[in-house]
Amino acid sequence: MCGIFGYSGKGNAPEIVVNGLKRLEYRGYDSWGIAYQKKNKIVLYKKAGEIGNFTCSRIIPKAPIAIGHTRWATHGRATKLNAHPHESVDGRFVLAQNGIVENFQELKSKLISKGYKFNSETDTEIIVRLVEDNLKKSDCLLEAVRLAFLDLKGRNTIILLERDKKHIVAVRNGSPLVLGIGGDGIYFASDTLSFADQTDRVIFLNDFEMAEYDNGKLRLFDVNSGEEILYKEKKLPQNSAGIGKEGYDHYMLKEIVEQKHTVREAVQYSQSELRPLIQAIKTAKNIYVVGAGTAGFAAGQIAFFLRKYGGIHAIELKSCEAGSYRNLFSKDDIVIAVSQSGETADTIETIEFAKEKGAKIGSVVNMIGSTITRMSDYGFLSRSGPEICVASTKAFTAQISWGLLIAKAVVGKYEEAKQSIYFLSEILQKFFDQKLFIQIQEIARRMVNIEHCFVLGKGQNSNIATEGALKIKEITYKHFEGFPAGELKHGVIALIEKDTPVISIVSNDDDKADLYSAVSEVKARGAWTIGVAKSKNDLFDDSIILRDAGIADPILNVIPFQLLSYFLGVKLGNNPDKPRNLAKSVTVK
């Protein structure tokens, strides 16, 4: 988590950095700060809270070089004091970090015993002091940073700005770092989106690589050996820069509505493009599908599709739990990783375990050029365009649309899956109308004071129930719980009392009767029953009626939950794009 941005060039660096940080705020928005050169000093400007509408004019003067950081707190509260960048005692350099120094305590004790003092509660200051310590042995900042970095455990990416010259040093391990090569200057950032409107020429750094920009000259080094390495520029695809709200109040609603197109984009792969992955799935001994959070539910749904339609015994694993099964991975297996950002630490770690054992890696990722894509033998993009809202919506439906295509392609029914997604996209063209919005807003109004809500699904809608509930939790901070309808009578029914809301997802499938039994059981105990269904039924007090999307039905069924999440969140006065305590890209464990 956390966003890093740096710039050096002909433009006004502080303003460019602040604008870049605004685009990186999805990575964390507890506090922020920038550092720029003024005469022979580095000036720091830091604030607790979001950047919001901050502009440099009249507060921060023009400068040719600056770095900045937007924070998701790990070590130390979200205060101005803990905000990055952090400065060396002699003011020679400032440093910002994305990650966690896992051997923080050990290093801190050593530094304290050497007489170093700390001003903040962060682990970042440890890195600053380590660099200072190395500078006592040699005056070369680049070498001091390299040696300090080698002492760090954990996934860390750092950026430094030096006082006396136009000098930026940045090092990557685990957390992303990409350079943008513009006509007028160079950008250092946590993602490409933050500068995609300025340049499409990029250099992706790999783990344990460091970049130095010294007075107009860029060089890359291997951190372990210290040797200079060659680098290759890449070109970003043309549409990478489009990240406006386009008239919507929030990104969340814009991204929900965009699903009418994005599900279609996700299946724009020809059979020959899919063939190597399909072949690998068919011949693998074990197929694991992994992801975290929403991507974890997408992984569950993709595994479901592979079992149900592909006849393949696919196993879903939560990324954070997969480490417990690392002994099971073998060279004959394939791990399919699902991720919006392609930077999720838990998922990357699972891939690393699997790769160590020689397993093949497939992936479906939204962010172009991300770490997971680059680690994959069979990398696919979900092609949803930038997803800015912290809560994932269009990436989820794109991932599972792609999963449906893969599952059907395994048994030679590629065309059937593709047509079903096209049909879903057609349904969605007329889906987002006033009537539906008003109905869901009315349900949201009646939910303002509830504490709990249960969401029931079964079979193809089981992961949809858990994802639907997660979406609402994230934005409303209310306790929504999704689970398989059949589990109800094994415990959760104890929580049902008069007016407890229960939302049930009913498709036209073999599980319909079981769903209705579960609804009867909660209704008999006074629950407020809401159906996301194909037709009305007396068992439901309220019904959200959707068209039958056939095999793509579960993809359609999640959308009313996304809308309920949005409308209820807004009604409660929450910012749906930046829910509390969350960050979009979870690059720490």
Ligand code: M6R
């Ligand atoms: O970038 P990823 O898809 O790998 O992220 C995984 C989760 O952190 C993410 O899906 C999270 O659950 C979102 N907040 C969901 O809305």
